[in-house]
Amino acid sequence: MRIEEHPILNFKRGKKIRFFFNDQEVEGFEGETIAAALHAAGVKSLSHSIENHRPRGLFCAIGNCSSCLMEVNEEPNVRICVEELKDGMKVKTQKGKGDIL
Amino acid sequence: MVKTADVVIIGGGISGVAIAYNLAKKGIKDVVVIEKNYLASGATGRCGAGIRQQWGTEMNCRMSKYSCEAFETLKEDLDYDGDIEFKQGGYLIISSTEKEHEQFKKNIALQNSLGIQSKLLTLDEAKEVVPFLNTDGLISATFHQKDGHLNPFHTTQAYAEAAKRLGAQIHTFTEVTDIIVENGKIKGVKTNRGDIATNVVVNAAGGYSQLIGNMVGLELPVFSERHQILVTEAVEPILDPMVMSFSLNLYCQQVPHGGFIMGRGDEGEPRDLRITSGWHFVEEMTKTITRVLPPLKNVRFLRQWAGLYNITPDRQPIYGPVDEVEGFYLAIGFSGHGFMLAPATGIVIAESIIGEKTTLPIDMLHINRFKEGNLIFEPSVV
Numbered sequence: 001m002r003i004e005e006h007p008i009l010n011f012k013r014g015k016k017i018r019f020f021f022n023d024q025e026v027e028g029f030e031g032e033t034i035a036a037a038l039h040a041a042g043v044k045s046l047s048h049s050i051e052n053h054r055p056r057g058l059f060c061a062i063g064n065c066s067s068c069l070m071e072v073n074e075e076p077n078v079r080i081c082v083e084e085l086k087d088g089m090k091v092k093t094q095k096g097k098g099d100i101l
Numbered sequence: 102m103v104k105t106a107d108v109v110i111i112g113g114g115i116s117g118v119a120i121a122y123n124l125a126k127k128g129i130k131d132v133v134v135i136e137k138n139y140l141a142s143g144a145t146g147r148c149g150a151g152i153r154q155q156w157g158t159e160m161n162c163r164m165s166k167y168s169c170e171a172f173e174t175l176k177e178d179l180d181y182d183g184d185i186e187f188k189q190g191g192y193l194i195i196s197s198t199e200k201e202h203e204q205f206k207k208n209i210a211l212q213n214s215l216g217i218q219s220k221l222l223t224l225d226e227a228k229e230v231v232p233f234l235n236t237d238g239l240i241s242a243t244f245h246q247k248d249g250h251l252n253p254f255h256t257t258q259a260y261a262e263a264a265k266r267l268g269a270q271i272h273t274f275t276e277v278t279d280i281i282v283e284n285g286k287i288k289g290v291k292t293n294r295g296d297i298a299t300n301v302v303v304n305a306a307g308g309y310s311q312l313i314g315n316m317v318g319l320e321l322p323v324f325s326e327r328h329q330i331l332v333t334e335a336v337e338p339i340l341d342p343m344v345m346s347f348s349l350n351l352y353c354q355q356v357p358h359g360g361f362i363m364g365r366g367d368e369g370e371p372r373d374l375r376i377t378s379g380w381h382f383v384e385e386m387t388k389t390i391t392r393v394l395p396p397l398k399n400v401r402f403l404r405q406w407a408g409l410y411n412i413t414p415d416r417q418p419i420y421g422p423v424d425e426v427e428g429f430y431l432a433i434g435f436s437g438h439g440f441m442l443a444p445a446t447g448i449v450i451a452e453s454i455i456g457e458k459t460t461l462p463i464d465m466l467h468i469n470r471f472k473e474g475n476l477i478f479e480p481s482v483v
Contacts, residue, residue, distance in 0.1 A: 050335075077334055077401065097359045098336045100399040101233070 002032075002040040008062055009033065009082065017087040034080035034091055035061065035068055046070060046080065047094060070094050102295040103270060106133040108454060109290050109297055111277050111313050112305035113138075114145035115253065115440050116432045118260040118271070119447030120303055122179070125267035127451055132269040133299075134261075135292060137276035141257040144307040145440055147376070147408025149330060149364050151343045151354055152441035153192045153248035154217045157208045157481040160417055160465055161438075162215045164445035167461060171444035172251055180266075181259035185252055186357045190341035192248035193222075193230050194481075195239050195393070197348045202240045204480055209243055219245035230342060233396050248343065250356055253440050260447070280316040280429075287317070287428030301454060303430045305446075308374060308409025310433035317426045322471045323413050323434040324372040328364060329382040331405040333397070335359030344394060345483060351389050352483050353397075361400060363390055366483055376407045410437040413471075416479035418442065420466040421453050430454060431468060437482055 004011050014030025021043060028037030035058055038046070045055040046068040059067035063082035072078040073090050076098025080091065107129050110117045113136025124132045136142070152172060154165045171178075176185050196202045205221060212219045220243065227242035228234055261271055272294070279291040280302055289298040304313045314321035336359050343354040353363035365386055383405060391398045413419060413434035423429050432450050435442060449459045470476060 075399070076336065096337050099339075100336050100396050101339055 003036040006061070011036065017085065019085060019087065019089040019091060021091050022093055028085045030085070030087075032085055034070070034072065034083050034085050034089070037085050038080070038091070050097065069098070071098070076100065102272065102275075102292070103131070103133055103297055104295075105131065106297050106299045107131040108133070108301040108303065109299045110134045110303040110305055111290070112136065112143070112307055112309075113140045113257075113261070113271060113273060114143050114305065114307050115141065115257050115260065115443040116307070116435070116446045117303070117305040118257055118264055119443040120305060120432060120450045121269045121271070122260045122264040122267070123447040123451035124454065125264050125269040127455055129455070130268060132264070133297060134264075134269065134271040135275050135277050135290070136271065136273045139273050140261055140271070141254050143309070144408045144411070145253050145257055147330065147406055148253055148440045149352055149354065149362055150250055150253055150356060150440070151192070151248070151352065152251050153245070153343070155192055155194055155208065155212060155219050155243055155245050155248060155481070156479065157204065157211065158417060158477050158479045159211065159215065160477075161479055162212055162217060163461055164442050165438075166215065166217055168442050168444040169247055175256070175259065175444070179259045179263040181255070181262065183255050183258065185255045185259055187249070187251050188357055189247050189249040190343070191230070191244055191246045193227060193234075193242055193244050193342045193344050195227065195234075195242045195344065195346045195349070197239050197346060199240065201348045205241060205243050208481065212245070217245060218247070219243055231340065231344060231394070233339075233394065234344070235393055235395055244342070250343070250354060251441075256440075256443070260443070277313065277316070280313070282317050282426055285425065285427055287426060301428045301430065303432060303450060303454070305432045307433070307435075307439065308411050310411055310431075317429055319423065319425060321419070321431070321433065322468070323411050323419070325374055325409040325411050326370050326372055327375050327377070327407045328366055328370075328410050328437065329378060329386075329405060329407045330362065330364035331383060331386060332403050333361040333400040334403050336400055339396065340394070346393070347481060347483060349389060349393065350483060351386070351393065353390050353394065360403065361397060364483070365389065374409065376409060378405045378407055411439075412436045415470075415476040416482050417477070418446070418466055419468050420446070420449060420463045421468070423468055436479070
């Protein structure tokens with residue numbers, strides 16, 4: 001399923017682009033969020049809880065809840081539910097709280 | 102609500118509960134703490150959570166050394182189940198002016214003479230402590246490994262629970278509305294939930310200590326001032342010590358949770374009881390800290406808050422009784438460092454009330470020093 005309607009974001013679908021999820025090439029569309037592209041690709045586990053490392057999925061989808069924090073182009077703690085997908089982006093599952101050095 | 106008490110302590114911050122614990126431990130039966138909000142809701146819970154021994158006056162050094170040593174075994178001594186998040190990552194204090202560098206030399210000599218093993222560092226040595234420190238415009242640094250961090254909420258809770266186990270009572274959401282004085286002697290306190298007869302009242306009201314002083318007819322030589330603070334999102338640990346500068350007006354520490362807590366003062370701050378937050382602080386703070394610690398550009402600012410410094414003219418606390426009102430004791434004017442002095446505050450105020458010889462001499466911290474005018478000024482305050 002592909003997310004096409006969102007209460008606060010506009011999803012204007014552009015051309016098909018490619019990006020990387022944990023070094024694997026995935027397809028998405030210009031104009032959608034990283035979360036929307038991952039969801040369409042069947043990726044449901046986005047981050048892990050700090051204490052018990054339980055998987056966390058898409059929850060608020062409006063940039064509030066921190067359930068979808070991932071590493072994007074080596075920047076940790078990106079809220080991928082409100083971050084627009086770009087061609088060639090490197091999206092990775094984040095380990096721990098994020099290394100900023 | 103109790104009707105009588107041996108001692109009523111006004112203020113459920115770290116000072117109030119530490120005094121209550123020490124009094125109860127010494128066998129005083131009816132110790133009552135009155136807190137108008139919840140425990141640590143004032144300056145304690147709003148502070149930067151740092152503890153240091155690198156001070157510029159003898160009394161601040163001695164009290165903070167005593168307190169830091171107490172923190173090392175506090176969890177066990179208070180038999181606390183939680184984690185007080187004690188971390189001794191040190192304080193790295195940086196200088197950016199020649200005058201400040203000269204002051205550092207004096208501070209280190211004083212601290213060393215009192216058994217505090219702090220060191221004066223070159224900038225290269227400072228970079229060994231914090232490799233990403235931007236030393237442009239800096240001159241030197243001082244470092245003391247035993248300084249560090251402690252969680253103010255847990256520490257307050259630890260003292261409060263220990264005090265309660267020893268029989269002390271803590272009434273939160275109860276506000277003192279007046280203090281009854283007859284013939285120059287304390288007779289009781291009035292609260293919004295009833296009156297308590299007592300002969301001893303301790304003013305540990307932090308930012309509101311002046312208002313409590315007014316209730317017994319005193320104009321205390323303190324004023325309150327808002328200090329703002331912010332915290333970032335949590336990231337993996339990269340910064341061990343608190344980084345602090347008096348001339349650059351900043352302090353910043355990564356707490357065990359992973360967030361960076363930082364603050365600075367504002368010279369234009371009015372002397373009142375506001376604790377609102379302002380955008381100006383965020384702009385100045387983030388600009389200043391990212392120059393000194395550049396990796397912080399990669400961390401998101403999360404939220405901000407403010408609390409009250411209760412400030413004395415010499416930036417040292419006021420301890421002990423007053424001449425005008427018998428039974429009225431002060432533990433006020435901590436000037437932004439009441440949290441880290443709590444173990445010392447707790448023991449000396451308890452001893453002072455009971456009439457024992459105090460563990461640390463507190464004559465120099467009596468309120469009369471302001472009448473006599475022989476003040477020793479603390480130079481090392483953000």
